[in-house]
Amino acid sequence: MPRPDTETAAPAAPARHTTNFLHRLADSDIFYSFRHSPVTVAAAIVTLLIIFGAVAAPWIAPQNPFDMASLDLLDAHTPPSWEADGNPKYLLGTDDQGRDLLSAILYGSRISLMVGFFSVLFSMAVGVSLGVVSGYVGGFVDALIMRIAEIQISFPAILIALLIDGVLRTLIPEAKSEQLADTVLIFSIGISGWVQYARTVRSSTLVERGREYVQAARVIGIHPLMIMVRHILPNVMGPVLVIGTIHLAVAIITEATLSFLGVGIPPTQPSLGTLIRIGNDYLFSGEWWITIFPSIALASLVLAVNLLGDWMRDALNPKLR
């Protein structure tokens, strides 16, 4: 049998690699469970649609609602275009300042997703590193970190976020307050959510620490920091991804709650929560669209992300298969 020509095989290698990967993915248990759960597929489609809308907002939105100069007050309180007084220019109507609601929702979900995503990353970074250190080092450090975690978890996360948000706001100079509103939110929501990661990672680390490969690494004199990062971390990340997905929904809701309470994103660059707050005053006065449409967007986003997270938790749990 003639050996395959190496010169033709070499360029084909990467392609074969990707098809292999897709093939393997399509063949995997995870994809199987995904394909056979219509709810999850629907959730994934909704999430992707919203993410697409948020990312592409500057190109697909009819108006830039953050540009105060583009708002026309005389167009305020316009109902959706299919209503009697509607204006075809504003598909979903306008809010109390003449902001196009469709654009505001697209840009608003951009903020909601961004704040949610980065605060999850932030929580994850803090939680995972503290968890690994706590589990690996043990003793006094472990006790200290876990007691702090317990104290924090005894308060509702939203309260912690409110507290940190309030403190940060007083520290920031007025001129910067609008630009830094997102950062402040990311930081406060992030800090309020690290505990779950830390506790989960700590327990996995306790298990991993006793394993032979870790002991082997220790015996050959690898620096503990290196062991934690290179050896333990990759083996404890599975549950972290699940928590992260579910936490994303929680973080988006927290952002919306803070904005709804008026301490989140300022009304000049509204997030979904801010829009709902603005519309809330007009809900019973017949101007339902200002609050209903952003609420639908927020509810679908959070529900979809939650369903994805649920599915991922089940799919990654070998005991449930």
Added chain:
Amino acid sequence: MRKMLLNLTVAAAVAVLMLTSWPSPAQAKTFRWAFQGDLQSLDPHSLNETFLIGFLGNVYEGLVRRGPDLKIEPALAKSWQIMEPTRWRFHLRRNVKFHNGDTFNADDVIFSYQRALSEGSDFKTRVSTVKKMVKVDDYTVDVITKAPNPILISEWSSWYIMDKKWCEKHGATESTNIKSGKENYATRHENGTGPFIVTERQKDVKTVLKPFAGWWDKPRHNLTEVIFTPISSDATRVAALLSGQVDMMYPVPVQDIKRVDKHPGTSVLVGPELRTIFLGMNQTDKALPCSNLKDRNPLKDVRVRKALYQAIDIKAIQKKIMRGLSTPSALMISPKLFPAYAKDFKRYPYDPAASKKLLAEAGYPNGFSMCMDSPNNRYVNDEQIAQAVVSMLAKVGVKVNLKAQPKAQYFKKVLSYDTEFYLLGWTPSSFDSWNVLYNLIDTREKSGRGKFNLGGYSNPAIDALTDKILSETNIAKRDKMIKKAYALLHQDVGYIPLHQQSLAWGKKDNIDLVQRADNQFMLFYVNVK
């Protein structure tokens, strides 16, 4: 032992039966009402705000008070006479008791005068024309003014008298200082002579009042208890009235007036308010800390101020935010309070092109940035107006960073003169132009003059006119001088007047009350049917 226990139980039961009065439905008249914000303190000298003055007007009293038609009536002073142009003699009412039982006399008046002048007081301008007060006897006080002041008492319906003995006993001889947050006993306790006693107070939650049995005047209300709750959310406040949780609330949000009026069992009282809503600009600081321009203050330039003025589409605000319930104003006072010449004043027209041209002439063709302060629970749609202003100014290139916050934080900030551009409302307590000129427009001085001129506008010609206006008794001459002062202000664009808002009070149909055009809600005219 058992017998003793039994006896005790019986005794206790009897005592409970005796103590519990069973009020028949006809007797107990509890009145619940809501406003968009809470009372900031119970200290009557702490904050010169219509809501606080109105609320504490049920608890404290001045030498004079205003009736339902806003006419001055005698209150703690039974009568007064002008002995010389600068000497007024007040004859005080006898047998008036404070809520703790102390007797009111001349010492309390003089003490309240000194207290209103203390460091933290917001009422200095009420008494700053007084040179001194002299006690003639226990029930007679002479007031000597610095210059003839024919309108002295029209400022005094909201200068409330406190009990000297009580204040000294509790170390509350100085006014609460809202700006520095310095509190004293009088911040959370009251001891007035008025028709109602505060029996319970939880800040931002509720305040309970009961009628004062020892009040000197005949009550015109039939209430036995009053419960006040602040509800800042417009929608919640409306829902509370419609569902019957409160008997009365104000302001009714403009978008809900029709709905509340149509709802069976509730109605809305709408009337013009004397308050003027306006924008103020910082004209004192060398540079605005929030601005991109670090070396100069653009608001010192009259062309810039005029540009901001002309960038604001007041008709759009009237139509879309106020839904027709406002009257655009060219003056810093309601035309009703200056009928003589108010018609002669016209707003600078809305003209973004002219505004851009003015900005370019002043050297800011690309605009500049600054910060703005606005309350969000004080005036009708205050935050929405501020946001609309931000968007309108953005169209001419001025980028405004808006900070809209509850009035407690807002007043603390702007009353410390820490603001660049702000939204405020003003009702002259004397219903006269002198009050507006002296408080808002005159150059800021230690004496209290210009105390509420938060942007620090200054024109010596207006200051001189203000002094003359105070002592002038010829009405025609006086009105001419007032007109001249307002014309100078208009020319300098010292302020940007926006509009007079409308009053909208919502009430249940079984409530009788008096709506005063100064938006002060007086419980002693309330009757529950």
